[in-house]
Amino acid sequence: MQSEKIVEIDNLSKQFKEVKAVDGLSLSVYRGDVFGFLGPNGAGKSTTIRMLLSLVVPTEGEIKLFGRSLKKNRVSILKNIGAIVEKPDFYGYLSAYKNLEILGRLSQTDVSKKRIMEVLEFVGLEKRYKSKVKTFSHGMNQRLGLAQALLHDPDLIILDEPTTGLDPQGMKEIRELIIHLSKNEDKTILLSSHILSEVEIVATRMIILNKGKKVVEGGVDELLNRDELKVTVEAENASDTERIIKESKWSDKLSSIANNKMVFTLRQNEISELNKYLVDKGINVNALIPTRSLEGYFLEITDKES
Amino acid sequence: MLTLVQIELYKIFKKWRTYIGFIAIAIIVVIIQTAISYEGSRTLNSATRGLQDSFVFVGNLLNGYFVSNIILNSLYVHIPFLITLVAGDLMAGEASAGTYRVLITRPVTRFSIVTAKFIAGVIYTAILIIWLAMLSLGLGTILFGSGELISLQSNAIVVFASNDVLWRFLLAYGFAIVSMSVVTVIAFFFSSLVENSIGPIITTMAIIIIFIIISHIDVSAFQTIKPYLFTNYMDGWKSFFNKPLDYSSMWDSLLVLGIHIFGLYGLTLFLFKRKDILT
Numbered sequence: 354m355q356s357e358k359i360v361e362i363d364n365l366s367k368q369f370k371e372v373k374a375v376d377g378l379s380l381s382v383y384r385g386d387v388f389g390f391l392g393p394n395g396a397g398k399s400t401t402i403r404m405l406l407s408l409v410v411p412t413e414g415e416i417k418l419f420g421r422s423l424k425k426n427r428v429s430i431l432k433n434i435g436a437i438v439e440k441p442d443f444y445g446y447l448s449a450y451k452n453l454e455i456l457g458r459l460s461q462t463d464v465s466k467k468r469i470m471e472v473l474e475f476v477g478l479e480k481r482y483k484s485k486v487k488t489f490s491h492g493m494n495q496r497l498g499l500a501q502a503l504l505h506d507p508d509l510i511i512l513d514e515p516t517t518g519l520d521p522q523g524m525k526e527i528r529e530l531i532i533h534l535s536k537n538e539d540k541t542i543l544l545s546s547h548i549l550s551e552v553e554i555v556a557t558r559m560i561i562l563n564k565g566k567k568v569v570e571g572g573v574d575e576l577l578n579r580d581e582l583k584v585t586v587e588a589e590n591a592s593d594t595e596r597i598i599k600e601s602k603w604s605d606k607l608s609s610i611a612n613n614k615m616v617f618t619l620r621q622n623e624i625s626e627l628n629k630y631l632v633d634k635g636i637n638v639n640a641l642i643p644t645r646s647l648e649g650y651f652l653e654i655t656d657k658e659s
Numbered sequence: 660m661l662t663l664v665q666i667e668l669y670k671i672f673k674k675w676r677t678y679i680g681f682i683a684i685a686i687i688v689v690i691i692q693t694a695i696s697y698e699g700s701r702t703l704n705s706a707t708r709g710l711q712d713s714f715v716f717v718g719n720l721l722n723g724y725f726v727s728n729i730i731l732n733s734l735y736v737h738i739p740f741l742i743t744l745v746a747g748d749l750m751a752g753e754a755s756a757g758t759y760r761v762l763i764t765r766p767v768t769r770f771s772i773v774t775a776k777f778i779a780g781v782i783y784t785a786i787l788i789i790w791l792a793m794l795s796l797g798l799g800t801i802l803f804g805s806g807e808l809i810s811l812q813s814n815a816i817v818v819f820a821s822n823d824v825l826w827r828f829l830l831a832y833g834f835a836i837v838s839m840s841v842v843t844v845i846a847f848f849f850s851s852l853v854e855n856s857i858g859p860i861i862t863t864m865a866i867i868i869i870f871i872i873i874s875h876i877d878v879s880a881f882q883t884i885k886p887y888l889f890t891n892y893m894d895g896w897k898s899f900f901n902k903p904l905d906y907s908s909m910w911d912s913l914l915v916l917g918i919h920i921f922g923l924y925g926l927t928l929f930l931f932k933r934k935d936i937l938t
Contacts, residue, residue, distance in 0.1 A: 369935075406764045408936040431766040438764065442757030446673055455666050459765035501761060 357384045358420065359509055359541045360405065365414030366565075367400050374400040376565035378414070382543055382558070384508075387535045389556030389573065390545035393655055397565040398545045399439060402513050405543075406436055418509065432461055435507040437515050441498025445487030449478055449497055452486055453504055460505035472500040477526075491518035499527070503534075510534065513545045524551070531555045549651055563655050583608065584624055586615045587640040588631060597634050603627060663767065663775030664782075671745060671783055680741035680787050687737060688730055688794040692802060695726050723800030724808040724824050730795040731831060731896060738791065738835075739842040739867050740860075745783050746846035747859030749776045750931070754854040759936045773928045777847060784843045785836045792832045810900040817902050831896035834913070838893040841916050842867065844923040851927045854938055889919045 360382035367375040375397040382388045392398050403409040405416060407427050416423040418430045443452045450469060457464030473479045476496040481489070489497065495518055502510055512531070516524040532555055534540040546552050552559060553573065560570040569576060588594040591613035598604055598615065606623070608616045619627065624641055631638050671677050695702070700721055750773075753759045762772060808819040808827075819827065845866060849859035870890035873881050885891055895912035898905055 403936065408760065408763055410933060410935060428766045428768060431764060434764070436764050438760045440757065442760065444670060444673075444758060445756065446675075447670075455669075456761060456765060458662055458666060459762070459767055461766050 358382070359384050359386070359418065360388075360543065361417040361420075362401070362405075363415045363417075365401065365404060365416065366412045367397075367404060367409060368412045374565055375404070375411075378562070378565070378567055380560050380567065380570055382541060384541055385535065385539060386558050387531060387542045387544060387556045389552035389559030390543060390562070391549070391552060391559060391651060392562035392568075395564075396562040398562055399513060400565075401562070402436075402438060402511055402543070402545060405511060406434070406438065407431070408438065428461075432505070433507050434509045434511060435502035435505065436511040436513070437495075437498040437502050438511075438513050440491075440517065441494055441501070443486040443494065443497060443501075446485060448483050448485055449473065449489070449500075450482040452497070453501060456501050457504055462505045464504055468504065468506075472503050475503065475530075476500045492520060492523055495519055496523070499530070507540075509541045509543070511543045514547065515544070516546065516548060516551060524548075528555055561651060561655070568655070581618050581620060582624070582643045584617045584619050584627075585640070585642040586617060586627070586631075586638065587613070587642070588615075589637040589639065594631065594636050597631070597636065601630065603630065660771055660775060663771050664778050667749075667775045667779035668782060671749075671779055674745075674748075676744050676748065677783070679744055681790055683741055684738070684787065684791050685794060688791070688798065691730050692726055692795075692799060695721070695729070696802070721803060722806040722808075723796060723798075723803045724805060724819075724821075724828070726799040726803055727792075727795040727828060728808060728810060728900065730791070730799075731835065738787070738839060740864055742784055742787065742839055742842045743846040743860040743863045744856075746780045746843040747850050747863065748856035749780050749847050750850040750927075751853050751856045751859055752850075754936075754938045755856070757938055759938060763936055769932045770928060773851070773924075773931050777844070777924050777927070780843045780847050781836075781840050784839045788832055788836045788839060791835075792828070796828055808900070817900065819900070819902075827899040831899040834896040834899065834909070837913060837916050837920075838895060841889050841893070841919045841923075844920050844927075848923045848927045851931050851934075889916060892916050 358381050360380070362378055362380045365375055365378045366373065378397070378401060390398050390402070400409060404411050405418070405423070407423060419433060421430060423430055443449075444455070447455070450473070453469045453472065454464075454466075457469060470479060470482065473482050476499050478493060478496055478500065481493065486494070486497065495515065499512075499515060502512070515531075516527050519527065528551060531542055531544065535542055535555075535557075542555075544552060544556060556573050558570075558572050559576065561568045586594075595610060595615065598607060603617070606617045606619055606627075608618050610616075617627065624643065628638055628641055753762060763769065805824075806821050808821070808824045810817045810819065842863060846859045846863040849862045850856060853859060867890060870888045874885055874888055874891050892912035892915045895909060895916075898909050898912075
């Protein structure tokens, strides 16, 4: 049984002069979801997020958040949303603390000094709380962006490319933070990212957009069929290998052949089995490369659409 | 709303550009006061030369009131420019810094954001004029003393008794706040349309200069549009140094300026409520 709908978008469109950035989009995000928002550049992800946050006015369609119309209840709804929209920007001439204090006062909730220091500590900026934001690196800005999104303890957190500009350690920390917020604090998270592995690790449900339209929406496990992997096999003597495979039970698992590389759809335990089979047949296997499943799925879906 | 206005004022007064106006006014006032202290007697003598045969001028005529009255003339171009430095940045500054994204995603209405910025802009303008008053009138009186005010007008010289001057200055500065608020709201309006503050500053100044030129050119084709130019009413503060006071003309000026202020504020609000934030 699905839980409460936190985000409900119905037939949403946005026309910018000649360009239709979002075209009849409908989707639902449920309480507790970590909802991955995927799509190539220009797919309409940012425009949709901006409409969700009332930065952009929809041309048509309806947005409901927490079961209420955003158009009619904007202020009360936004009290319960924290967001990073693309690159987080702040008042550079003010300190990190002062920026958060101002945003806290605008949040219409009781954001105490203690809470401000708590979130700064949470994102690792507690030692720089007095520094002017204009002295911050991009990564530090990104962390401060996360701090302002969490400041008023919202139920729905919208993160648009939250790891952009972060080092690998920072990216890992953000991933862990998203998982922590979802599992331990019961937050609903809408995560837009270009880093597919990031979405694959943290998301429970996802949508793929292309050219402003929904291509697919559903549970990550269900859509990716995580039991199966795409495995690219590189072997010496490609023509012999191809012949041997085609004469065996493995031909059913063969998805494609290109440039002397064969791509199989295999279960995890079948990878070593295939390797053994080829070696037993006297084929020197140079590499068995499992393709990241979301990446493959994403490319397959968006290529098909294009 | 009060919180938002406080925040806007805090942001305004945390920016270096805000203090350019205060420093520039201090410099303008000090330069004028220094010049008058050296050349003031000659100016006064040349202005009253035609009357010296018929009247005897006694007392301290080169006083703080006289100096302050001259400085008020800077309201035409200098002060508007200083106002646009801040007012032109009120909205465009948020767009260029990308801070609209964090501001508008907070639970505040766009009406509140625009109104708070507008009020903060008008308060900044008022503070700037009060600063001008403090320096020109306050410092002028300390340096030059007080006395009767000689007001040099196009076709007359009016002398006000020293006890009849201060209230006129207070009302003149009050009127100046209203007239300069028109400049504020013009820059504010343009600021809401663009993403950097240079455009609104230049556009506002261009409008003021063009309107002033049109107001002062005696061409019949311009006569019909002159009553609609706000620059025609900006120097309404001069009316307070007329005898007798023409209240009807003052109220008319205030009405025209008020229509400009609230009309442009309303237009800014109307457009901003529908604006897509893409920066």
